[in-house]
Amino acid sequence: MPYRIAKLKEKLCENQLDSYLVSRPPNLRYYTGSMGGSHLLIASDIDPLLLVSSLDSYVVKDQAQGCLVEILSQTNQVSQIADYLREASCINVGFDDLSHRFLHRLKERLPEITFIQNHEIIWSQRVVKDASEKNLVKEAGRLADLAMNALQEKLTLGVTEYLLAAEASYAMTKEGAESHAFDFIIGSGPRSAYPHSSVTNRKIKRGDLIVVDIGATYKGYRSDITRTFIAGRPNPKQMEIYETVLRANEAAYSEMKSGASCKYVDNVAREIIEKSGYGAEFIHSLGHGIGLEIHEPPTVSQRSMEKLEVGNIVSDEPGIYLHGYGGVRIEDTILVTAKDPIKLTRHPRKLDEVVI
C-alpha cells in the first residue's frame, strides 16, 4: 500500500520523526496489505523494508506491495533491526509496540537514536477509511446481515443459543468471512441484560428478550451488528424499552455527520434514554470505530474529545440493561460521509420485524 506509506511519511515529518518501526499486526497489514510480516521499517531515504519469518516469506512476497521483503533472523533480531536503523540513518524513530526488553536492547546498541512510542500518528490515518477499506467493511457488513438473517430464520422456541451461533457462523463463513469479527454474544432471557455476554446452551423461552451481537471479518476488516429479538408477543415494558432504544439509535444515526462531536452524538442517544427513565441502565458508550480491529478510535462516548470526519466507520449501539430482567441493544455499523451517514449493516429492526 505505497499510498498509505507515503501519507505516513508526511505525518512523520509533521511530528519531527524521520522514521517509524511498525510491529502491531493490524498496522503491518494496513501498510503492507500482508498478514505475515513481523516488522516494517519506514524511513526517509529507503524503500519500506518488511521483515518476515522465513516461514511466511512466499505468502508475504505475493501480498506485500511496494516493500522490500527481507527474512528476519530467528536468533539475532535486535542486532539485525539495529543494523537496518543505522544504515537508514535514523535519528528520531517512532514505534507502535515494542516490548520493554526489546526496546532496552535496541537503545543499548543505538545510543544515538531516540525512540518515541506514538500510536496517534497511525490512528490519525487509520481512523479515516480509504475507498478500499470502505468496500471491505461494506462486504463484512453484508456478510453479517446474511448471518443475522440465517439466524433469525432458525430462531424459535426451544433452540439453543449455540445453535443460533452456528447458523450465523455458517452463513457468513460459506460466503467468505474468514472468521467471526469477535466472539459472538447471544444473550437470551435474563442473560440479555449482560452487555458482554457469551453464548450458552440455554434454550429460547417464550417471553425472552434475545440480544444477538455478531460480526464478520472479511480480508481483515470487520463489521458489527446487534439485533434484539422478542420471543412471543412483547409485553408493554418490552415494547417501551425496545422503542426507546430504537429511537435513540435512529436519532444518533441521523447526527453522525462530519464535524459533529462524538460527545454530542452520544448525548443525543443518551438524552432520549434518560427521558424515558432508563438513563442509569444505558451503561456503556454509544459507539466505537470499526476497521481492521473491532474496537478502534474514534470512541463515541460522553468523555470523547473527537469529532466525526468523512471516512470514519463507527458503531451506533445504544442499549438498556435491566439486571435480572433482560436487555435491549440495537446496533449498526455506520459510515460517515460528506452527506448523510450510510448504514453498512441493514438487517430489519422495527419492533414487528424482531418478534418471533
Place this chain on the structure above:
Amino acid sequence: MPYRIAKLKEKLCENQLDSYLVSRPPNLRYYTGSMGGSHLLIASDIDPLLLVSSLDSYVVKDQAQGCLVEILSQTNQVSQIADYLREASCINVGFDDLSHRFLHRLKERLPEITFIQNHEIIWSQRVVKDASEKNLVKEAGRLADLAMNALQEKLTLGVTEYLLAAEASYAMTKEGAESHAFDFIIGSGPRSAYPHSSVTNRKIKRGDLIVVDIGATYKGYRSDITRTFIAGRPNPKQMEIYETVLRANEAAYSEMKSGASCKYVDNVAREIIEKSGYGAEFIHSLGHGIGLEIHEPPTVSQRSMEKLEVGNIVSDEPGIYLHGYGGVRIEDTILVTAKDPIKLTRHPRKLDEVVI
C-alpha cells in the same frame, strides 16, 4: 482461581518480587477465571484485587473467584493503580504488559517502586496445564474433531474452500465452541504449499492436496488439528510425501515424553523428512504449546532450549511444502503425561482415510 494465584505468589518470592500487576487478557483469565478484567494486582499482604470497567462489573463479579473486584476509573487509571500499589506497600513489582507511557507515568508517581517486566514467571506456570485446563483443551479437541469430520463429509470435487470452512465452523459452534481457535487454513491445490494460507473460493479439483488446519475455542482454551486430504487416487509423489509426513508425525509423537528436550523431539521428525530428501521443504518448527493462546511456550523447534514436562500441551505438526506443487501437513494436539503422550485430537489420518 485462588490456587493459581497462591502458586504465582511462591514464584514471586523465588524471583525477589513482592507483587505482580497482571494486564494481558489471557493471563487475567488464567488467574481469575473471568474475561472482563482490566488489571489484577497480586501482592503479599492483600487479597488479589481485580479492576474492571463498570460495564463488565456484573459479569466479572459472577465469574471471578477469590478476588476483590473494584471498578476501574475511566479518567484516572494511573493514579488509581498507583494508589493501590502504594497501599499494598509494593517494592518490587513484576508486570506482564504495560505501555511505555503508562509505565512512565506510574514510575513518576512511585519513584520508590521498582517495576520489572517478567513474562517468564507466568509462562513457567501456564506451560504446565492443571486438571481443569486439560479437560477444557480435551473438549476443544473433541469439538475440532467434530468439525473435521463434518468437513470431510462435505469434501468432494467442486465444493469451495469457503463451504468447507462453513461446515467446520457450524459443527463446532453448534456444540459449544465460542469461536474458531484461529483463522482457519484451507489450502487446496497449489495453495496447500503455503503453510500459512487462508480460505478462498477456490473449488476442489481432482488431484488436489487439501491442507485443512482448524481448531476450536472452548471456554477460552484452544485446540489445533491439521489433516491433508487427497482428491482422487494419490499419485506416487503424493503418496511419498504423505507417508513421510505421517511417519515423522508418529515418530515425534512417541517421543513426546516428560524430560525429552524439545529440540530432540523436533529432530526426530526432521531426520525422517531429511532422509526422504525433503528436509529443505520442512520449513517450520515441529510444534508449539497450546492453551488459552494458540501459540504458547514451549516451542518444539531446532533452537528450543526447553524440555517437555508432564502437563505440557503441544502441537505435533511436521509438513512438506513444494512451492508451485502442493503440500502436506499432519497435526494433532498432544498432552504430555507421566506415561505415554495422549492425543487430544483424533480424526482419522491413515492414507486411505484421507483420500476422497
